[in-house]
């Protein structure tokens with residue numbers, strides 16, 4: 001039977017050192033990386049026949065909607081559920097996302113992303129208005145832009161690819177800028193546009209972007225990240241000019 005060679009970067013816990021383990025897995029047509037990992041977990045032995053501890057990873061929806069199974073596969077951040085083994089060069093390497101603390105093996109702590117969403121106020125304050133009827137209408141063109149931005153699943157792939165998202169910068173990252181733009185474009189969400197722009201004009205904001213454009217290349221949801229960054233940049237420029245001119 002055809003075998004597939006797989007190398008996995010493992011780590012027992014947040015404080016231990018990472019190490020590589022190698023495996024051979026029976027080939028099966030059309031399997032994704034989640035099935036590949038499950039096959040390893042079924043046998044629980046490495047390539048030398050040594051018994052291993054169970055490999056941990058996260059997965060939930062299995063249809064590229066939740067983002068929890070994002071890992072670095074053959075050097076590219078992507079979702080294990082949507083990555084077919086047939087499309088990968090061999091041997092296959094699997095690593096956890098490097099921009100987040102590892103909890104164990106392929107499971108990382110993505111809390112930083114949710115903190116970033118809080119910083120850009122990525123929500124709409126809309127408590128108790130349901131009885132007031134429908135809100136303001138907006139154009140289909142705007143709907144299309146907002147729908148594209150709303151598809152973000154907080155997977156972290158754009159942060160993994162972004163050279164400016166690292167331990168030396170406090171950059172909130174491309175996804176957070178795109179989400180700020182999404183809520184700035186909403187009629188009610190725009191009430192807090194100034195706060196979002198003020199934050200993104202600061203140290204953790206847009207000035208960290210070096211226009212590498214790698215984020216947009218890896219985003220599995222094809223979110224127009226660089227367009228969103230350019231739009232927010234324009235808003236920041238207007239804000240700073242008005243500030244200099246004393247216009248509120």
Ligand code: SF4
Pocket residue numbers: 067151152153154155156157158159174175178218219220221222223225
């Ligand atoms: S913008 Fe794309 S790559 Fe970044 S977190 Fe959202 S879905 Fe993932």
